[in-house]
Each structure stands twice: as structure tokens, then as C-alpha cells.
Amino acid sequence: MSSVLVVEDLTVVYGRRRRGRVVAVDRLSLQIEEGTTFGLVGESGSGKTTVGRAVLGLVRPASGRILVDGGPVQHLALRAAIEQGKKAQVVFQDPTGSLNPARLVLDTLREPLRIHERLKRDASTRAAEALGEKVSLAPGMLRRLPYQLSGGQNQRAAIARALAPTPRLVVCDEPVTALDVSTQAQVINLLVDLQRQTRVAYLFISHDISVVRHVSHRIGVMYAGRLVEVGDASSVSTSPSHPYTQALLAAVPVPDPARQRERRSRRRALAGAAVDDALPATGGCPYRLRCPWTDEVCQRVEPQLRPVGEDHLVACHHAERAVLAGQSAEPAPAGQGSTADS
Amino acid sequence: MRLSRIPRPGPSQDEADPVPGEELLSIEGLKVAFDDGSRRTQALRGVDLNLHAGEIHGVAGESGSGKTTVALTTMGLLPRGTHVEGSVRYRGTELLNISERQLRRFRGRRVAMIFQETSTALNPVMTAGHQLMMAARTHLPGTRAEARDRVRAALRDVRLRDTERVMSSYPHELSGGMCQRIMIAMALSCGSRVLLADEPTTALDVSVQAEVLDLVKGLVASRHLGVLMISHDLAVLAQVADNITVMYQGEVVESGPGDVVLRQPAHPYTVGLLSCLPRLHGRRGDLPELPPVGEVTEGGCQYQPRCALASLECRQAPNLASVADGGDRLARCWKSTSVLAASKRGSGGLPRVPPATRATEPSLNGAVSLENESNP
Numbered sequence: 085m086s087s088v089l090v091v092e093d094l095t096v097v098y099g100r101r102r103r104g105r106v107v108a109v110d111r112l113s114l115q116i117e118e119g120t121t122f123g124l125v126g127e128s129g130s131g132k133t134t135v136g137r138a139v140l141g142l143v144r145p146a147s148g149r150i151l152v153d154g155g156p157v158q159h160l161a162l163r164a165a166i167e168q169g170k171k172a173q174v175v176f177q178d179p180t181g182s183l184n185p186a187r188l189v190l191d192t193l194r195e196p197l198r199i200h201e202r203l204k205r206d207a208s209t210r211a212a213e214a215l216g217e218k219v220s221l222a223p224g225m226l227r228r229l230p231y232q233l234s235g236g237q238n239q240r241a242a243i244a245r246a247l248a249p250t251p252r253l254v255v256c257d258e259p260v261t262a263l264d265v266s267t268q269a270q271v272i273n274l275l276v277d278l279q280r281q282t283r284v285a286y287l288f289i290s291h292d293i294s295v296v297r298h299v300s301h302r303i304g305v306m307y308a309g310r311l312v313e314v315g316d317a318s319s320v321s322t323s324p325s326h327p328y329t330q331a332l333l334a335a336v337p338v339p340d341p342a343r344q345r346e347r348r349s350r351r352r353a354l355a356g357a358a359v360d361d362a363l364p365a366t367g368g369c370p371y372r373l374r375c376p377w378t379d380e381v382c383q384r385v386e387p388q389l390r391p392v393g394e395d396h397l398v399a400c401h402h403a404e405r406a407v408l409a410g411q412s413a414e415p416a417p418a419g420q421g422s423t424a425d426s
Numbered sequence: 427m428r429l430s431r432i433p434r435p436g437p438s439q440d441e442a443d444p445v446p447g448e449e450l451l452s453i454e455g456l457k458v459a460f461d462d463g464s465r466r467t468q469a470l471r472g473v474d475l476n477l478h479a480g481e482i483h484g485v486a487g488e489s490g491s492g493k494t495t496v497a498l499t500t501m502g503l504l505p506r507g508t509h510v511e512g513s514v515r516y517r518g519t520e521l522l523n524i525s526e527r528q529l530r531r532f533r534g535r536r537v538a539m540i541f542q543e544t545s546t547a548l549n550p551v552m553t554a555g556h557q558l559m560m561a562a563r564t565h566l567p568g569t570r571a572e573a574r575d576r577v578r579a580a581l582r583d584v585r586l587r588d589t590e591r592v593m594s595s596y597p598h599e600l601s602g603g604m605c606q607r608i609m610i611a612m613a614l615s616c617g618s619r620v621l622l623a624d625e626p627t628t629a630l631d632v633s634v635q636a637e638v639l640d641l642v643k644g645l646v647a648s649r650h651l652g653v654l655m656i657s658h659d660l661a662v663l664a665q666v667a668d669n670i671t672v673m674y675q676g677e678v679v680e681s682g683p684g685d686v687v688l689r690q691p692a693h694p695y696t697v698g699l700l701s702c703l704p705r706l707h708g709r710r711g712d713l714p715e716l717p718p719v720g721e722v723t724e725g726g727c728q729y730q731p732r733c734a735l736a737s738l739e740c741r742q743a744p745n746l747a748s749v750a751d752g753g754d755r756l757a758r759c760w761k762s763t764s765v766l767a768a769s770k771r772g773s774g775g776l777p778r779v780p781p782a783t784r785a786t787e788p789s790l791n792g793a794v795s796l797e798n799e800s801n802p
Contacts (some may be wrong), residue, residue: 265658266702340689341688
């Protein structure tokens with residue numbers, strides 16, 4: 085297997101003046117192998133979308149290296165962008181907004197075929213219809229405008245468009261967040277099926293860890309621009325070792341009121357401070373203001389990713405304690421923020 | 427300003443605080459049809475729903491099921507020319523077909539609504555404080571200072587601590603979760619007893635979602651509010667709802683206590699909605715799907731084209747009826763008893779039938795029995 089995407093020490097900074105400077109992504113590294121999915125989870129503002137944009141060449145990194153299929157990603161050069169478009173494509177959150185409202189879906193699908201595959205009119209129509217079939221859109225559906233289709237159908241069209249130039253990598257940025265639960269399942273299954281057929285790799289970005297673990301082989305959890313936990317999807321989701329990952333998992337709603345009540349008390353124990361109140365800390369561990377395990381070390385030393393298992397890295401000084409507490413399901417010690425719910 | 431024409435609340439509008447369990451909102455036989463000139467779309471086909479003080483009532487269903495229309499009808503926010511039948515009463519007072527002037531005594535003052543998109547619900551060029559003050563002063567008598575006190579108290583009730591900073595901020599300076607809390611505070615400061623929450627947490631992160639849901643639950647308990655919580659996600663409703671109504675194509679297909687409906691569903695649609703939720707434990711990329719919407723037989727069960735259990739009898743529409751051994755719950759399905767039996771056995775999802783088979787020969791569906799299922 086070869087790496088389709090290599091990101092090394094990526095840093096992205098927004099704003100130039102000292103006051104408005106935001107480090108959106110901070111020395112982040114990841115790799116995605118051919119035919120696999122890397123799920124990137126985190127809350128709004130964690131920098132996960134910025135990683136996706138940098139991979140697509142839509143923002144200029146402050147430092148670091150990005151290789152897609154062995155070639156470096158260049159920022160906003162048209163010629164390079166077309167070549168990059170052949171290798172890396174994208175599916176966005178809002179399916180209707182990401183399709184041209186004045187164009188038949190068929191024409192939207194033909195465009196990448198015309199540009200990348202240099203197909204003529206009839207050939208591109210046939211190829212577009214074949215693509216439509218792959219995502220279960222009948223030829224009749226393709227001859228409609230986006231507003232005449234449902235959200236799920238539009239998202240399938242957006243996926244077909246992304247796959248048109250047979251890319252090696254598709255960045256999926258919250259592709260199912262705007263969809264109904266029932267449609268979510270369709271789109272997730274479709275993405276997995278298409279991956280089995282085409283060996284495409286996905287960078288799957290979402291705030292919902294339950295969705296991410298359904299599509300991902302590996303999962304990375306982001307907080308304040310940094311990867312705080314990364315590893316095999318089942319290790320990360322079944323034995324989360326960073327307090328933030330644990331909190332994310334505890335916040336996932338489950339459709340069972342009785343289990344939900346248990347989870348509520350667990351969530352309270354895991355949540356240091358109210359989410360809205362605690363901004364990421366500067367200096368030391370960025371999560372320390374929300375973390376129930378915070379101590380003096382966390383204020384001084386920024387934790388680095390370190391192995392806690394096979395293909396499982398965590399950036400936390402207290403991962404072992406957090407894991408133990410998580411396994412015994414005992415509430416974490418009352419940290420400085422345990423009054424959050426009072 | 428136009429706002430000054432809204433009638434100032436007089437003493438007659440003071441009303442007793444609701445006691446827990448009192449019926450706040452009663453919706454009966456609600457039918458709504460939208461006309462767009464050539465075509466009539468039946469959005470609601472006779473919906474019954476009751477909301478009590480101290481209750482969170484969850485309304486679930488996919489887009490197009492009519493769940494938002496229920497809330498919009500209650501608020502009197504349907505477009506002109508919409509056909510509405512039935513009755514919506516707030517503590518006994520009919521809200522349908524009353525004048526705009528009369529409606530204003532209730533809308534925002536007794537019954538408030540919050541929406542999914544907080545960023546569009548708040549005015550981007552006014553500070554949060556300005557908007558909160560405007561709402562509070564429009565709906566309740568008193569001086570500016572009194573209104574300001576009420577707003578501050580409401581902001582503290584929704585656990586926004588730095589009230590002065592929040593009030594002087596513009597919506598874009600606040601997070602999505604904070605904006606949603608402000609919307610809730612606005613409803614509280616105007617004295618609303620009923621809150622219609624339309625997908626209030628869908629646009630929020632899971633961790634923020636959990637906090638906002640906890641907040642609503644706390645407010646309902648302390649203030650005996652009645653909350654109609656609309657969501658497509660049954661897992662969200664499981665966190666907060668005392669009772670759940672599942673809607674499909676403008677009809678109630680199942681309703682009852684949250685525990686009962688979610689743990690032992692008796693309608694195939696509820697089972698389907700539950701089975702396609704992503705689970706924390708399960709195989710990668712193997713989520714059960716609901717089949718696509720198909721043609722409905724005239725006068726037949728609305729869900730029949732998508733139903734794995736559909737048979738000949740489903741060409742007649744079933745009624746919303748109680749289910750044997752089904753507890754305090756109603757379901758609209760001929761086979762609710764066997765669906766319930768299957769969910770009690772804990773066998774999870776329904777058998778999957780390829781849509782093509784069903785489309786040609788609907789009677790075939792009956793051959794698939796609940797016993798044959800092998801879903802993970």
C-alpha cells in the first residue's frame with residue numbers, strides 16, 4: 085500500500101496582525117493509505133476543516149508539507165489546481181449549495197469529465213450517466229436542477245462529481261451533517277461501497293464521532309488545531325484515551341432513554357467546564373481548562389503524541405489514568421470545573 | 427416604529443402559573459394543505475397532540491413529514507392561503523382562525539418558537555442585548571430598567587454568566603450554542619409557557635448539543651414549561667423527551683412515552699428510523715437503510731411503499747390505535763402487534779427487501795416474516 089496523502093507538520097495561521105492571529109492548525113501530521121478512510125473529528129473551531137482546505141490547496145500553510153499521491157500540493161495556481169483536481173476532490177456539507185443551481189445535474193457531472201478526461205459531448209454524457217448509476221441516480225434524475233432533488237439526491241450527485249476524474253483522494257467535509265438520519269445512512273453506505281470499488285481514499289471530516297467511526301479505518305481527534313489522539317478506528321472509539329475523546333464519545337446521543345440517563349451523569353463527570361465558556365488555553369495543554377485531570381504539569385508542559393497501544397497515539401499526560409477511569413466507569417475526580425452544571 | 431402598534435399587554439393577560447401536568451397545548455384533528463396555484467400538497471392529514479406543563483414532547487420524522495408545519499401552524503406563521511382545519515388550543519383558547527391582533531397576545535408572549543439556524547434567527551446588525559430588550563419590552567409592560575432586569579435574569583437562567591458581555595455582543599461574536607441560549611432566554615424573558623423548538627441543536631456540535639438539551643430539561647423541570655422538541659434524530663429526543671410522537675407524511679404513526687416508543691417500537695417506520703442511526707458499536711459501513719419513498723396506494727397506508735411488512739391489507743389505511751401489550755402507546759399499523767413482539771425480542775431492525783421486488787408485487791412483502799430477519 086502506498087500513502088495517498090502525507091501531511092507533515094502542517095501549520096496554518098489566519099490573520100497577519102498580531103492581534104487577530106489565529107493558529108488554526110498547529111504542527112499536524114497524518115497519512116492516509118490507498119483505499120482507506122481517515123476520520124477527522126473535533127468541534128467547530130478545532131481546525132478540522134482547515135486541514136481539508138490545506139490538503140486541497142485552498143489555504144496557504146504557514147509551514148509544513150503536504151503530498152497528495154506523492155506530489156506536493158500548490159496553493160491557488162490554476163494550472164496546478166487542475167492537475168491537483170485530478171488527484172484530490174471534495175464533497176461539502178451543504179449538498180444543494182455546492183451544486184450550480186442553474187445547471188442540470190447532468191451538466192455538472194459532465195464538466196469534470198470534459199476538463200480532466202477531455203471527453204467530447206456524447207462520450208461525456210454517457211460517462212456522466214454511468215457515474216449517476218454508480219450513485220443510484222437514474223438518467224431522468226440527472227436531467228433535473230438541484231432544487232428539484234432532495235438533499236440526499238443532491239449529495240449523491242456531489243459525490244458522483246467528486247469521483248468523476250477518478251481521484252486518489254476525496255476530502256469529505258461534514259458530508260452527512262445536513263441530511264436526515266435516514267438519508268445519512270444511505271450516503272455513508274454509498275461512500276463505503278464506492279471506496280471498495282475504486283480504492284479511493286477519504287479524508288472524512290465531521291464533528292460526530294458516531295458517524296466517523298462508521299466510515300473510518302483510522303480516526304484522528306483534533307482540539308485547538310492539534311491532533312490529540314490518533315489511531316485505529318476501533319481502538320480510538322472503544323478505548324478512548326484522551327479526556328477530550330472520552331467527552332466527545334459521552335456526548336453522542338443514543339436512542340435509549342435508560343442508557344441515556346447513565347451517560348448523562350458520566351458526561352457530567354467527564355466535562356471539566358462548560359463547553360461554551362472554556363476557550364483553548366495557551367501554553368501547556370490546550371485542553372487543560374476543560375479537563376477533569378488538570379494538574380500543575382498540564383499548565384507547564386504541552387503534551388506530545390505518544391503511543392498507548394498498537395497504532396494508537398495520545399497527547400495527554402494523564403492518558404493512563406483517564407483510560408482506567410473510563411473502563412471502570414467511575415466518575416473522574418472533581419476537577420476545578422466540576423461546578424459547570426450548578 | 428411598527429412595533430409600537432402591537433397592543434401593550436394589559437392586566438387581563440396576567441394568568442396563573444401552570445401547575446405541573448396541566449394541559450398547555452392541545453392540537454386536535456389538524457389538517458393543513460398548501461396550495462401553489464395548480465397543485466395542492468397535503469402537509470398534515472389530521473394530527474392530534476397534547477403538551478402538558480413540565481413535559482418535553484418530542485416530534486420525530488424525516489424532512490417532509492410535517493413536523494415543522496405543526497409548530498408553524500401553532501404560531502400562526504403559515505403563508506396566506508393555506509387551508510387549515512382542526513383546532514389548536516392554548517390553555518383552552520383557540521389559536522386557529524383568530525385575528526392577527528388576538529394572536530399577538532399569545533405569540534411570543536405565551537407560545538415561543540426557536541429555530542435550527544440561530545445565526546439567521548438573530549438579527550446580525552443588532553447586539554444580542556438590543557434584540558432581547560426589544561422582545562421583552564414589546565411583550566411585557568414595565569420600564570426599561572425592569573425589562574433589563576428580566577433579560578439579565580433570563581440570561582442567567584440559560585447559564586450565560588457574563589451577561590453584560592453577551593448583551594453587548596453581535597451574533598457573529600457569539601458561538602452557535604450561545605446564540606441558541608439567547609433565543610431560549612428571549613422566550614423566557616417574555617414569559618412564554620410553551621416553547622416550540624424546531625431542531626434546536628441540529629446545527630450544533632455534539633458536546634454543545636448535550637449542554638443545550640440539559641439546559642432545556644432543567645428549565646422544564648424548574649419552570650413547568652411545555653416544550654415541543656422537533657427533531658429528525660430519535661437519539662436526540664431520547665436524551666430529553668418524556669413523550670414522543672413519530673410523524674410520517676403528515677400523519678402520526680406512533681406516539682407514547684419515550685421509553686416505550688424508543689425501546690419497543692410498534693410501527694415499522696419507528697423501527698426503521700432507529701435502525702439507521704449510526705451506533706457507537708457496529709460494523710463499518712453497514713448501516714441499515716430505509717427504502718426510498720414510493721407511490722402510495724390511494725386510500726392505503728402511507729408507509730406501505732417503504733414497508734418491508736406490507737401486504738394486501740395495507741391497501742386500506744390503518745387507524746392510530748393502541749397495541750396489545752404495548753403500554754400507553756398508539757400506533758398506526760395493521761401489524762403493530764407483531765412489530766412490537768419483534769422489538770420486544772430485541773431483534774432490532776426489519777428485514778431488508780429490495781425496492782424493485784416491492785414495486786412490482788406489493789403482496790409479496792407479506793411473505794417476509796419477522797422471524798427471518800438476520801440483521802446485525
